[in-house]
Amino acid sequence: MTEPPSPTARREELRSALTAVHARIRRACDDAGRVPGDVTLVVVTKTYPVTDIHHLAALGVVDVGEARVGEGSDKVAHCSHLPLRWHAIGQVQTKKAGALARWADVVHSVDRQRLVDSLSRGALASERCVEVLVQVSLDGDPGRGGAPVGEVSALAEAIAAAPGLCLGGVMAVAPMGVEPEKAFAELADVARRVRADHPGAQVVSAGMSDDLEEAVACGATHLRVGTAVLGSRPPLR
Numbered sequence: 001m002t003e004p005p006s007p008t009a010r011r012e013e014l015r016s017a018l019t020a021v022h023a024r025i026r027r028a029c030d031d032a033g034r035v036p037g038d039v040t041l042v043v044v045t046k047t048y049p050v051t052d053i054h055h056l057a058a059l060g061v062v063d064v065g066e067a068r069v070g071e072g073s074d075k076v077a078h079c080s081h082l083p084l085r086w087h088a089i090g091q092v093q094t095k096k097a098g099a100l101a102r103w104a105d106v107v108h109s110v111d112r113q114r115l116v117d118s119l120s121r122g123a124l125a126s127e128r129c130v131e132v133l134v135q136v137s138l139d140g141d142p143g144r145g146g147a148p149v150g151e152v153s154a155l156a157e158a159i160a161a162a163p164g165l166c167l168g169g170v171m172a173v174a175p176m177g178v179e180p181e182k183a184f185a186e187l188a189d190v191a192r193r194v195r196a197d198h199p200g201a202q203v204v205s206a207g208m209s210d211d212l213e214e215a216v217a218c219g220a221t222h223l224r225v226g227t228a229v230l231g232s233r234p235p236l237r
């Protein structure tokens, strides 16, 4: 076992990683003729300790992402003094939607009607308003989460109509073995169609540590970046 870094060393490590990611985003925006202010960095803190979130908040991070309902809930409880916006980015079991609605400000991963219904009930029960993105499956493989492209407009409609929820936009993960540019260009098309019906649904959540440049080039408004800021995660058990 190696010693964990001292708190100061860890904060400096995170500071320099964040600076590097912001520089990548700025360059990608320059190349795409976009302004960095139009792109929100969501730092994905899943599997990392809550002390890292405290460091990130001190470094000016506002948007953080968690993948698991229970882990997110625990961390939110230890960060209530901080002005953070919590993004839920992982696949959600329907029965956990009520618990999720208690802490998530934005849920990126809604891909079926039953989840819309449960989140809506949960949001009402905890008297919160939850922003919801439709997760789009760009390869039609339902195992990895995401609604097939053909179901997106009906889901968007259902979210927009659901009490306690508001429709933020769309999200996708670039499928394995597909060039990210191609995947994100398709997502941009889906986003345009959703916006035609719901002008307020401006969010396009795409791009992770390895493909954020491609996502910015295709119009992403939100990047979900974990390892490039926090380091490699230990493999999930």
Ligand SMILES: *Cc1c(COP(=O)(O)O)cnc(C)c1O
Pocket (backbone or CB within 6 Å): 044, 046, 067, 089, 090, 173, 208, 209, 210, 224, 225, 226, 227, 228
């Ligand atoms: C873990 C995760 C990320 C962050 O991935 P990195 O490669 O660590 O940047 C982004 N999106 C989703 C849906 C994730 O589960």
